[in-house]
Amino acid sequence: MRILGRDVTDVVAGVATSIIGLLVVYNAWEYPMGTARDMGPGYFPTLAGVALALLGPGIIFVEGRRPVDEKPEYVHPRSLLLILGSIGMFAALVGPFGLGPATFASVFLSALADRTSTLLFATVLAFCVTGFAVAAFVYGLGVQIPGIRW
Numbered sequence: 001m002r003i004l005g006r007d008v009t010d011v012v013a014g015v016a017t018s019i020i021g022l023l024v025v026y027n028a029w030e031y032p033m034g035t036a037r038d039m040g041p042g043y044f045p046t047l048a049g050v051a052l053a054l055l056g057p058g059i060i061f062v063e064g065r066r067p068v069d070e071k072p073e074y075v076h077p078r079s080l081l082l083i084l085g086s087i088g089m090f091a092a093l094v095g096p097f098g099l100g101p102a103t104f105a106s107v108f109l110s111a112l113a114d115r116t117s118t119l120l121f122a123t124v125l126a127f128c129v130t131g132f133a134v135a136a137f138v139y140g141l142g143v144q145i146p147g148i149r150w
Helices: 008-028 043-063 077-097 099-111 119-140
Strands: none
Touching: 008 043, 077 099, 099 119
16 A cells, blocks of 8 residues: 555555654753753753654655565564564663673574574674673773673
8 A cells, every 4th residue: 555655664664663762852952951962861862853753754755665565674573573572672671680691692592683693603692792792882881781791
């Protein structure tokens, strides 16, 4: 189905992205912004919300040019469950075990969502991303999440 010459899926995705962005800006508006040098708690959410709101029309106008006869790519249920499971795994593990184990489990599961991925590739990728995440966020930026909690 098409709306104004655009695929309805792309129109809905663009509008939803813009609405989410505007809601983020609306909710972040009550927090102090600060400056680029001394950011307040509302600075990043406001900028992220504006970026989402501006991304919505881009989704509509760029992705909406897809030919009518082109079918959307099929998403296998296994892949969908692994991606959603990786998000849930990160949320479940980051508090009790720290950033390292949560990142490893999340990246490992999401790498397995690709049907061509092997266990070796998923493991190596998970180790590399975990090492970078712990080094960058825990040691580099000083995020208040421990790298590993026993």
